[in-house]
Amino acid sequence: MNLLRGLLFDNLGLKLVALLMAVVVYLNVYTDRPATMLVTFPLRITGLGDSLALSGPAPAAVQAELRGTGKQLIRLRLTEPQLEIPLAGVEPGRFERVISAEDLPLGGLEGLSVERVVGPRVVELRVDRRVRRDLPVAVRADGEPGSGWAWKGAWSADPPRVTVSGPQRDVAALDSVALETVTLDGRRDTVRVRAMAARLPEWCAMEPASVTVTLPLVRVPQR
Numbered sequence: 001m002n003l004l005r006g007l008l009f010d011n012l013g014l015k016l017v018a019l020l021m022a023v024v025v026y027l028n029v030y031t032d033r034p035a036t037m038l039v040t041f042p043l044r045i046t047g048l049g050d051s052l053a054l055s056g057p058a059p060a061a062v063q064a065e066l067r068g069t070g071k072q073l074i075r076l077r078l079t080e081p082q083l084e085i086p087l088a089g090v091e092p093g094r095f096e097r098v099i100s101a102e103d104l105p106l107g108g109l110e111g112l113s114v115e116r117v118v119g120p121r122v123v124e125l126r127v128d129r130r131v132r133r134d135l136p137v138a139v140r141a142d143g144e145p146g147s148g149w150a151w152k153g154a155w156s157a158d159p160p161r162v163t164v165s166g167p168q169r170d171v172a173a174l175d176s177v178a179l180e181t182v183t184l185d186g187r188r189d190t191v192r193v194r195a196m197a198a199r200l201p202e203w204c205a206m207e208p209a210s211v212t213v214t215l216p217l218v219r220v221p222q223r
Contacts, residue, residue: 036115037073039066041104042080043123047088054203055128055167059120062099068112076112081105085123095125128167136161138176139195139213143185149217151184151191158212166204177206182213191215 042061045054062083066073083105085097099121101114139155157179164171179195194210 033070034067035070035073036065036067037077038063038118039073039076040080041083044082044084045087045125046084047086048090048127049088051130052087052090052092052127053130053165053167055126055169056202058125058202059123062104062120062123063118064101064104065115065118066106066112067115068109072109072112076107076109079107081107085125087125087127090127092127092129095127097123097125099123126167128169130165131168131171132163132165133171133174134161134163135174136176137211138178139182139215140178140198141182141184141215143183143187145184145217146186146188148219148222149188150220151215151217154216156214158214159208162211163207164200164204165207166201170201170204173201179211179213182215184215184217187217189217191217 040061040063043059045058048054066076083099083103087095099117101117104114104117106112106114137157137160139157141151141155145151162177164174164177177200178198180198182191182193182195184191192212192214195213196210197206200206
């Protein structure tokens with residue numbers, strides 16, 4: 001037993017260092033082998049004029065199957081280099097860009113090749129004119145105030161109107177901006193919170209980004 005304990009624990013630090021070095025050497029050799037891997041390239045839209053905005057859904061990334069050494073593929077998968085989609089000079093309407101293997105940013109790594117572009121093979125975007133509108137906010141509340149208190153539906157917002165900017169078609173469809181629901185559970189007296197937009201169409205923004213909402217609670221007689 002003492003002999004076994006000595007074999008296991010004598011010079012334990014050196015043994016752990018040796019084990020770590022062996023693992024490093026193994027991984028170094030293993031990741032030098034050829035391999036294939038699915039790699040994601042996030043899209044980066046550049047050059048869109050200030051008077052224009054994207055409208056509707058747009059792909060977030062393009063995926064491709066690559067062949068190279070394990071080291072190269074792991075590096076690309078961890079860094080996720082961005083695939084640039086330049087939109088300088090485009091007009092409102094539909095924009096399409098066919099993605100080929102040559103478009104993918106491989107970081108100049110030698111021996112790395114694209115087996116296939118998985119998709120989307122065509123990036124489709126809709127470009128619209130950017131507009132700004134002043135709209136009233138809409139406040140919602142949920143929950144039960146504390147015992148002896150009630151909310152009668154009154155509220156105020158500061159500011160009562162906000163400016164929404166974004167693609168013309170989506171902004172034109174709005175008649176107000178719904179704010180995040182205010183929770184009244186267990187609250188007493190006046191409730192005052194900062195609330196952001198509960199939802200806006202894609203590519204739209206609200207200024208200011210949040211509004212001060214005040215909901216007065218009133219005392220009610222206890223039974």
